[in-house]
Amino acid sequence: MCMGYSLSKPSMEGYSCTPEQGHSAASPRLENSVFNVKHEIFQLTKLRSEPCEGFSKGILSGKKMPISTVKMLFGRETNCSGQGRFSMADCSHILGRYLPVYGPWPVDRMDTRAYVSQFSTDGSLFVAGFQGSHIRVYDVDNDWKVRKDILARSLSWTITDTSLSPDQRFLVCCHFKLPITKYSLL
DSSP states (O other): OOSSOOTTOOOOTTOOSSOOTTOSSOOHHHHHSGGGSSOHHHHHHHHHHSOOHHHHHHHHTTOOOOOOHHHHHHHHHTTTTSSSSOOHHHHHHHHHHHSOSSOOOOOOOOSSOEEEEEEOTTSSEEEEEEBTTEEEEEEGGGTTEEEEEEEOTTOSSBOOEEEEOTTSSEEEEEOSSSOOEEEEOO
């Protein structure tokens, strides 16, 4: 008896996860069933993220190949699925191509919380203001190395806002009670 399929699954009596003695493979019925995957989560994810059969059959003539987003949009417009819209699985399939699959990766580790952060207008710098009056400027193009590490001693608790000058030579920051402070990034 297979373990791990008890939650909301029909009985699997008579099925075996491993080939029985004297048989070279599991029964054909087992191979064609949905229970031949090792994990329920994998199966549920697969069912919820594959394009519907209407797209597969209507566009690819029964071939099991990846479907491009353009073809799926064409299929939606021509009502291949018969629904006139994308199903949740179709949406998941399309979004899975554009959302990151790997990551996120930590950039830095601080002992206090980050309260404000922003990218420069050209995206080459990233500024983060932390509790404890700490500001770090990261060089995005140089593997996120710290370009400038500022301890704003005049501020008592946390940085509430930061802004880079258009030429990226200066950084201004502010706090709840104290005036705006300017720092050179050179």
